[in-house]
Amino acid sequence: MGWNRGFGRVKEERKNLSFFKIFQSADLSSESMRALPYTFMKNVSKEDFSYKMVIRAKWGSSWEVDISMNPRFYYMEKSGWNQFVSDNALGENEFVTFTHKGLMCFDVNIYGLSGKEIAVPRKPQTATPFSKIKKEEDESCHKDVKKEDETGESMRGVEFEERKRKKSKKVEIGESSRGAALKKKKAEKAKPSKKKIKIKRRKVKNGVPEFKITIRNSYLKFLAIPKMFEDVYIPDESRRYMIHHSEGKGSWEVLCLVRNTRTIFSSGWSKLAREFPLSVGDRCTFHLVKPNEFVLTSKKARDEITVID
Incomplete structure (x- = not known):
């Protein structure tokens, strides 16, 4: 009986438009991973299409994801997509199906590496593959910015050095003068x-x-x-x-x-x-x-x- 019910559900879902994705840790937020298949979008009617999609899991959770377009394809924006990936701790070769129910609402089914469907929400992991990617990206970004600071090529580098020179000069003029300078600075800030x-x-x-x-x-x-x-x-x-x-x-x-x-x-x-x-x-x-x-x-x-x- 259980097999018959499952087969009946699959048969019913085949009537709806759908696509699938395999979540490998290396490319969770890449542009190709977030792309909507061309053959799928070609069959979505104008009445059904929207620049906002909703992804619904079978246990009741849902995620709103914005849709954008480049010259080649439609794709899901990172903010909503990354939230969906993070909340479900994806990235261990899960097989995920997206079934279109109309008006850009999708029922999602998640299958683990063993082939068993995940029917209850996963506990968020301390560090999902996506968070690891994001951390590496931010660390790399901070290193590059630090290097750029040292070159002095910024248009505000001169301004910053001038501000440091003026600050040093203020220290030398004594406590009373510094107090007057601070009062003047506060008044200028308020105005x-x-x-x-x-x-x-x-x-x-x-x-x-x-x-x-x-x-x-x-x-x-x-x-x-x-x-x-x-x-x-x-x-x-x-x-x-x-x-x-x-x-x-x-x-x-x-x-x-x-x-x-x-x-x-x-x-x-x-x-x-x-x-x-x-x-x-x-x-x-x-x-x-x-x-x-x-x-x-x-x-x-x-x-x-x-x-x-």
């Missing part, structure tokens, strides 16, 4: 600078905050965010931003690394610079269209030459 006021007014005028950068050689690897923009719009903790091509030619997830000395686009930025593509001399404008999304427009240096008849 918004003209630059900050200018940014806020621009936001009201244009509707979207923005900053502009001219690409230098070092900016093809890491990009320092201007201090006056960072102070107003960037939170005091590192987070990931999605940066979209202004002409819809792609989207990239980039880590915004907040440090004491400066804030930079690090992990994921060099890939964006390569694929966008960006070159030395390009004038770039970053539009903050959502709290965690930018639209990037780029103007080539040669495009700025004006011919007068």
Whole structure:
């Protein structure tokens, strides 16, 4: 009887669109792993399609995942996908089927290496294969950023050295003078600078905050965010931003690394610079269209030459 019920369920599910994935630890968050099969998407009707999908497990848990598109295929965004992978401690060659139930809702069935279906939620592991990948990526990112700091190529390097020199000078002038300087500094901090006021007014005028950068050689690897923009719009903790091509030619997830000395686009930025593509001399404008999304427009240096008849 049990075999007949199982066979009946499989027979019923064959009527629905479905696809499968095998979760190997090496590629849990890669683009190919997050891709939706072309043959599957070709058969999803316009009425059923949505840029948000819901993955449901048989024990009741569900995950919302955003869908994006590049020139080759549709794929699942990392944030929701990685949560699904982490919550189910995937990465030990599990066989997972995704059955479409309509309106981009999917029933998921997970089978272990033994072939037995996992019917109850797994206990989260201390370190899933995905968390290990993420940790290695972040450690590598921090090493690269440290190396970039030592080169002094950052546009804020000079500003930081100047600030250190002024601080040393203040120490030498004595306790009373230092107290007066600190009071003056607090008063200046309480009063918004003209630059900050200018940014806020621009936001009201244009509707979207923005900053502009001219690409230098070092900016093809890491990009320092201007201090006056960072102070107003960037939170005091590192987070990931999605940066979209202004002409819809792609989207990239980039880590915004907040440090004491400066804030930079690090992990994921060099890939964006390569694929966008960006070159030395390009004038770039970053539009903050959502709290965690930018639209990037780029103007080539040669495009700025004006011919007068």
